[in-house]
Amino acid sequence: MRIETKCLHAGYRPGNSEPLTLPVYQSTTFKYDSSDEVGDLFDLEKEGHLYSRISNPTVEFVEKKIAALEGGVGCVFTSSGQSALFVALAAIVRAGDHIVSSGAIYGGSMNLLAVTLKRYGVETTFVHPDDLEGFRKAIRPDTKAVFAEVLSNPSLVAADISGLADIAHSNGIPLIIDNTFMTPVLCRPIEFGADIVVHSTSKYLDGHAVQVGGAVIDSGKFDWCNGKFPEMTQADTSYHGVIYTEKFGNAAYINKLRVQMIRDIGCLQTATGAFLTNLGIETLSLRMEKHCSNALQIAKYLSGHPSVIKVNYPMLEGNKYFELAKKYFPAGGSGVISFEVRGGRTAAAKFMDSLELANIVTHVADVRTAVLHPASTTHRQQSDEDLIAAGITPGLIRLSVGIEHPEDIIEDIDQALLKAVNC
Ligand SMILES: *Cc1c(COP(=O)(O)O)cnc(C)c1O
Numbered sequence: 001m002r003i004e005t006k007c008l009h010a011g012y013r014p015g016n017s018e019p020l021t022l023p024v025y026q027s028t029t030f031k032y033d034s035s036d037e038v039g040d041l042f043d044l045e046k047e048g049h050l051y052s053r054i055s056n057p058t059v060e061f062v063e064k065k066i067a068a069l070e071g072g073v074g075c076v077f078t079s080s081g082q083s084a085l086f087v088a089l090a091a092i093v094r095a096g097d098h099i100v101s102s103g104a105i106y107g108g109s110m111n112l113l114a115v116t117l118k119r120y121g122v123e124t125t126f127v128h129p130d131d132l133e134g135f136r137k138a139i140r141p142d143t144k145a146v147f148a149e150v151l152s153n154p155s156l157v158a159a160d161i162s163g164l165a166d167i168a169h170s171n172g173i174p175l176i177i178d179n180t181f182m183t184p185v186l187c188r189p190i191e192f193g194a195d196i197v198v199h200s201t202s203k204y205l206d207g208h209a210v211q212v213g214g215a216v217i218d219s220g221k222f223d224w225c226n227g228k229f230p231e232m233t234q235a236d237t238s239y240h241g242v243i244y245t246e247k248f249g250n251a252a253y254i255n256k257l258r259v260q261m262i263r264d265i266g267c268l269q270t271a272t273g274a275f276l277t278n279l280g281i282e283t284l285s286l287r288m289e290k291h292c293s294n295a296l297q298i299a300k301y302l303s304g305h306p307s308v309i310k311v312n313y314p315m316l317e318g319n320k321y322f323e324l325a326k327k328y329f330p331a332g333g334s335g336v337i338s339f340e341v342r343g344g345r346t347a348a349a350k351f352m353d354s355l356e357l358a359n360i361v362t363h364v365a366d367v368r369t370a371v372l373h374p375a376s377t378t379h380r381q382q383s384d385e386d387l388i389a390a391g392i393t394p395g396l397i398r399l400s401v402g403i404e405h406p407e408d409i410i411e412d413i414d415q416a417l418l419k420a421v422n423c
Contacts, residue, residue, distance in 0.1 A: 004286075011062060011063070011066075012278075022061055025271050028051065029051050052268065053262070053263070056274070061278070062281070065278065067217055070190055071191065073250060075217045075254065082200075084214030085112060088198050088216045095120060095122065097122050097123075097144045098124070098140050099122065099123070099124040099143065100138045100146050100147070102127065102128070102149060103126035103127060105148070105152055105178070106149065106153045106154075111381065130157070139171045144228070145168075145173055146164055146173060146174070150189055151182055151314060153364065154336070156312045156338055158314055159324075161193060161328060162192045165194060174195035174196055176194070176196040177194040180199050183205060201214055203365030205277060207283070208366055211277050213273055224252055231256070239259065288332065294402070295313060295315075295332075295333065295335045295336070295401040296313070296332070298410060298413070308342065308417070311340075314333040335365060336365065336398065337401060343395065348375075350419060351420035355371060357412035358371045364400035367402050369402035369404060369409050399413075
């Protein structure tokens with residue numbers, strides 16, 4: 001199946017007389033005829049669902065779809081993008097370990113790495129994604145993962161996925177890529193060497209701003225037996241001594257992530273949440289086409305506007321990431337643009353307040369056009385230095401272009417810019 005077809009048909013394939021659409025198994029638990037059978041499930045000797053904290057049939061159908069879309073061997077569908085990144089890392093690091101991350105990442109991911117994980121003894125070194133040599137140098141003997149966003153939120157910095165994969169692999173560690181902004185319709189990081197892909201499904205996969213969620217996808221390609229990952233190759237005492245690499249082969253990582261991390265942390269997606277997200281995924285390829293064409297048209301319009309100093313959109317010729325974009329997402333640059341209004345923070349605020357169609361929300365990547373002023377919202381916890389390092393200036397506006405008629409979006413921006421720059 002090609003990607004458009006997978007969006008509809010991967011995962012759930014109804015049999016004779018079964019429901020056409022994804023059934024919602026809204027049940028915390030599942031009934032068995034004998035305690036022996038339940039015992040086998042607990043021992044991981046049999047596959048099946050026990051309790052919806054760990055797995056659920058509806059959630060599993062969508063996990064299979066997302067794994068198929070990304071080209072992985074398995075997926076865990078979590079309650080949020082934040083919990084996806086947390087369990088993706090927590091499955092392989094322990095206190096004393098180290099992570100090398102792109103410095104241009106989502107504010108929440110930055111908090112998780114720089115503050116929360118650090119509090120638990122896992123330190124992260126941040127490197128600008130343009131500086132591949134910097135990644136190589138930052139890797140230490142205790143480094144357990146390299147992390148970057150394929151196109152960063154909100155700074156729209158593209159990561160050189162193959163370059164990062166080569167650096168990670170020559171050090172025997174996995175590359176984890178957040179593919180939220182591109183979606184598997186526009187880019188499949190596993191094809192370029194990523195070992196683990198994470199998503200906030202709250203964005204384009206859902207696409208309608210109705211369900212928060214996240215996903216971790218395992219490529220099945222990383223060699224966990226290289227001596228660096230005792231978490232994967234030594235007995236798990238909380239599971240009567242199971243050794244994940246022996247028990248699950250090339251799906252060791254994603255199985256460990258479920259049976260240990262999700263069991264203990266309890267951040268699985270719900271059945272109803274999976275149902276809603278799946279409705280979004282069914283139209284993902286169509287929506288991404290429209291987001292891409294609208295965004296490109298609006299980016300070009302903004303580039304020629306006298307009240308705009310700078311426009312960031314990877315598909316604009318002359319954009320710093322144009323070459324990387326052509327390599328990694330040739331079909332389109334997704335729907336998010338950022339731009340700098342002439343007049344800094346004050347003009348940016350006035351612009352925001354003058355919009356009539358576009359909504360001011362912290363969300364991105366749904367069907368309706370939305371705007372955000374990162375310096376005063378998502379990134380307000382960060383110092384000016386950190387902001388600049390993440391590519392954010394005080395007058396920067398993030399515009400998440402929806403699927404409305406492009407002329408309606410342009411007319412709204414136009415009238416708001418007129419008011420903002422005249423103030
Ligand atoms: C939104 C987002 C997250 C966090 O996801 P939630 O679903 O809000 O928890 C992580 N990474 C990126 C790139 C995001 O855009």
